[in-house]
Amino acid sequence: MRAGQRQPPSRGDDPGTKKKKKPAAARRERDALGEVLRVMGDSATARASSVEAPLDEERADKPAGGRGARRGTADGNNDGDGGSDAFGMEDGEKKTPTPAYDASGAEKERVVKRATERKSSDVERSQDWSEAAQAREVGRAAQYMRDLISRQVKSNNLSRAGSLADSTVLRRKGRLKEQDPFIEFIVDLFKTHETEEALAKAEKWLDAAIAMPPTKRRFANIYRQVPKLGYFFHALPLSKALAEYDEFCALTKRKYVRPNFAEVRHIINIAQVHASAREVKLVTFDADGTLYADGKHFEEDNQMIDKIIQLMEVGVHVAIVTAAGYPGDAKKFEQRLRGLLDSFKSARLSADVRKRFHVMGGECNYLLEVNDEYELEFVPNEKWRDVDSMTREMYWFAQSEEGRKKVDAFLDRAEKFLTDEAEHLQIDVDVMRKEYAVGVLPRSGTVYENLEEISIGAMIELSDAEVPYCAFNGGNDVFVDVGNKNIGLVTLMKFLGYEGHQTLHVGDRFTSTGNDTKVRDACSILWVASPDETTFFMRLLYRDIVNMRVL
Numbered sequence: 282m283r284a285g286q287r288q289p290p291s292r293g294d295d296p297g298t299k300k301k302k303k304p305a306a307a308r309r310e311r312d313a314l315g316e317v318l319r320v321m322g323d324s325a326t327a328r329a330s331s332v333e334a335p336l337d338e339e340r341a342d343k344p345a346g347g348r349g350a351r352r353g354t355a356d357g358n359n360d361g362d363g364g365s366d367a368f369g370m371e372d373g374e375k376k377t378p379t380p381a382y383d384a385s386g387a388e389k390e391r392v393v394k395r396a397t398e399r400k401s402s403d404v405e406r407s408q409d410w411s412e413a414a415q416a417r418e419v420g421r422a423a424q425y426m427r428d429l430i431s432r433q434v435k436s437n438n439l440s441r442a443g444s445l446a447d448s449t450v451l452r453r454k455g456r457l458k459e460q461d462p463f464i465e466f467i468v469d470l471f472k473t474h475e476t477e478e479a480l481a482k483a484e485k486w487l488d489a490a491i492a493m494p495p496t497k498r499r500f501a502n503i504y505r506q507v508p509k510l511g512y513f514f515h516a517l518p519l520s521k522a523l524a525e526y527d528e529f530c531a532l533t534k535r536k537y538v539r540p541n542f543a544e545v546r547h548i549i550n551i552a553q554v555h556a557s558a559r560e561v562k563l564v565t566f567d568a569d570g571t572l573y574a575d576g577k578h579f580e581e582d583n584q585m586i587d588k589i590i591q592l593m594e595v596g597v598h599v600a601i602v603t604a605a606g607y608p609g610d611a612k613k614f615e616q617r618l619r620g621l622l623d624s625f626k627s628a629r630l631s632a633d634v635r636k637r638f639h640v641m642g643g644e645c646n647y648l649l650e651v652n653d654e655y656e657l658e659f660v661p662n663e664k665w666r667d668v669d670s671m672t673r674e675m676y677w678f679a680q681s682e683e684g685r686k687k688v689d690a691f692l693d694r695a696e697k698f699l700t701d702e703a704e705h706l707q708i709d710v711d712v713m714r715k716e717y718a719v720g721v722l723p724r725s726g727t728v729y730e731n732l733e734e735i736s737i738g739a740m741i742e743l744s745d746a747e748v749p750y751c752a753f754n755g756g757n758d759v760f761v762d763v764g765n766k767n768i769g770l771v772t773l774m775k776f777l778g779y780e781g782h783q784t785l786h787v788g789d790r791f792t793s794t795g796n797d798t799k800v801r802d803a804c805s806i807l808w809v810a811s812p813d814e815t816t817f818f819m820r821l822l823y824r825d826i827v828n829m830r831v832l
Contacts, residue, residue, distance in 0.1 A: 422525045422551060422821060460792040461808070462509040464545045471539040476532050477523065480548065484519040491516050511801035514782040515556035522552035543810070550807050554818055557785045557805050558825035563777060564592055565641075565770060565804075567788035567797055568603040568617065571815050575756050581620040585812065588819040589621065590628060593637045595826055598777055602766055602786070604755070604796055606643025608716045611657045614640055614649055618657070626655040639777075644751055644762045644796065645769030646679070646717050648776070665776040672775065675768050678748050688763055691748040692719045695761040698742045702735045713760075720760030735759045737793070753796040767799035774804070781805070785822075787815055 463483075470479035483503070490501035491513055504510055526548050527533050532540050540548075569575045572585050579586075589599050607613035615622060618640070625635065632653070640649040640657060648660040666676050678684040696712060699721045703710045708731060710721040721735070732754045739752035739761055751765035766786075774784055784804035788797030791808045800806060809815045 420525055420528050422528070428817070461542075461546070462507050463511070464542055464549065466507045466510075467545050468540070468542060476535075476540055477520065480519040480523050484517060487513060487519075488516045514805045515553070517549065517552040517556055519548060519552050522548045522555065526551055546808055546810075550809070550818055551821065553785075553805055553807055554821045555825055558822055559829050560783050561597060561785050561822070561826070562779045562783040563598045563600065563774065563785070563804075564819075564822070565600045565602045565773070565784065565786045566815070567786075567790065568601055568605065570756065570789040571787055571809055571812065572601065573812055578616065579618045579620040581623055583620055583812070584816045585819065586621055586624045588816060588823060589638075590624070590630070590634075591823050592819070592826075593630070593634050595823075596637070597826070598637045598639070598779075600639040600641055600773060602641040602644075602769055602773070602800075604644055604718070604751075604753070604760060604762055606647055606715055606718060606762075608643075608647065609659075611649060611659060614642060614647075615657050622651070622655055622657070625651065630655075639773065641769045641773055643715075643717050643764070644766050645676075645764040645772060648773070665772065668776075672772055675749075675772065676764075678763060687748055688717065691743075691746055691750065691763065692717075692761070694746075695719050695739065695743060695750075695752075698739055699735060699759060699761065702738050706731050706734065713758075717763040718760055720755075720758050722758045729754075729756070732756070732759050751796050751799065753790065755796075762796070765799045766796055767803050770800055770803045787818070 467479060467483050470482065474482065486501070486503035486506075490498050490503050493501055495512075498504055499508075523532065526544075530544060532544060566572050569577075573579055573583060592599050601618070605614070605617065625638075635651045635655070638651050639660075641647070642649065648665050649657040650660055652658050662679075666672055666679070673680055678688050692714065696714065696719045699719065700710065700712060703721050703723075708721075708727050709724040711724060713720045713722060723732075736752050736754040736759045739759065743750060743752060743761065749764055749768060750761055752761045753759070770784070770786060774780065781804040785807060786797070786800045786804050787807045787809060788795075788800065789809050789811075790797045791801070791806065792798065797806070797808075807818055809818065
């Protein structure tokens with residue numbers, strides 16, 4: 282055993298001691314009640330009802346020089362409880378309270394019931410690794426990551442140890458799905474720096490750049506080294522994120538295998554979650570590959586349903602920003618989100634909570650909301666798209682007959698290129714034409730690289746177009762859409778009254794041919810590779826929101 286390593290409990294330990302660590306059903310219910318009361322703002326009652334110690338008391342119990350054990354139930358899976366550190370806050374730092382979300386008594390009762398059910402569900406999901414978590418106490422990020430890897434191993438039927446690059450999407454699409462100048466820069470630093478040193482330097486350089494006025498950031502050290510580095514709205518606590526991630530992956534203990542692209546991406550995501558949690562008001566998601574598998578729909582057993590409802594209940598707006606567009610047909614949007622909408626209805630979400638959910642379809646061209654019957658309906662254009670000169674200018678192509686003609690001419694040109702290029706690559710395709718989009722869908726299996734070739738070619742061919750557009754590889758097709766997610770997200774933020782630093786977009790296509798890429802300049806982002814990863818990071822985000830805003 283290495284020096285300083287925690288001694289696991291032996292089989293001969295006092296059984297009475299072990300029994301005290303196992304939560305009973307009543308304890309889980311009190312946990313849930315304490316969580317809900319904290320969310321609702323009754324902090325005094327919450328501390329009396331919860332079995333966990335307040336944040337400051339937990340810090341006081343930590344041994345000097347160590348991270349200490351994060352308290353919680355034995356399942357180690359307490360989303361949003363008050364027993365974990367408010368990440369990114371130094372010991373002794375003063376915490377500024379934020380007004381908590383208020384709700385009616387009936388809504389509190391419903392939230393208590395759902396929170397209790399979530400606790401029981403989380404216990405069941407964590408059975409595969411709960412014994413290991415008890416043997417070695419680690420932070421919740423490490424526990425959540427163990428859960429994520431367990432799901433990857435099971436879903437992919439792996440007969441070996443799980444890897445953090447095991448996502449089906451990454452294994453199928455390989456190197457073409459791993460393109461990011463900042464991540465690649467950090468990975469290159471590992472050739473000459475230790476893991477901690479590389480991330481500490483990247484954090485320091487990024488902090489220095491963020492401290493500069495936006496117009497002068499290009500002269501910062503990090504931008505000179507990474508000219509294509511995107512815009513950042515927050516300083517990222519990379520070193521602390523590494524320490525949290527290291528509890529599970531032991532990156533700093535490895536001598537011969539440097540951290541890979543996926544691991545660095547996870548560390549940056551964890552840092553971004555903790556940085557955004559302090560002021561996030563709007564969380565947006567891509568659909569396919571982010572909330573559910575490519576080509577699938579939102580089913581009732583989707584893990585993200587609880588996370589979305591949790592965010593809405595604490596006052597965070599949630600929106601799905603997707604390329605899918607069905608002009609004038611809200612029912613088709615509903616079909617893709619059936620499981621989520623049914624869960625809204627069964628949970629009897631109040632009007633105040635329902636109004637915090639929107640769908641932006643066709644990249645930026647259709648906005649929908651949930652009505653009193655828990656169905657989707659279009660928001661009239663004059664309420665969100667045509668409200669002022671700024672939005673009318675962004676949507677000039679939809680304001681007049683002349684703009685409509687330019688859109689049709691652009692889509693004709695895009696369709697001709699897509700079909701010609703598919704024929705050149707000997708791919709049999711079907712053409713799908715919509716109001717603001719055109720795409721090609723292979724009739725039989727093809728390789729990802731050929732779809733990448735078509736999408737890059739389309740970007741180059743249409744680069745002189747007057748109409749704003751997005752050409753992207755959808756994984757199973759290639760589409761050219763009029764407009765893009767940047768326009769859609771900027772318009773949505775303006776409609777809801779939020780800014781980039783208050784918004785977090787979660788997507789799986791931030792590569793050069795992905796339709797999430799343009800969002801980077803509008804708000805902070807999380808790059809995920811599967812719906813399981815999305816769930817992992819939303820669990821962290823919800824926990825941090827409750828800790829930072831209520832305690």
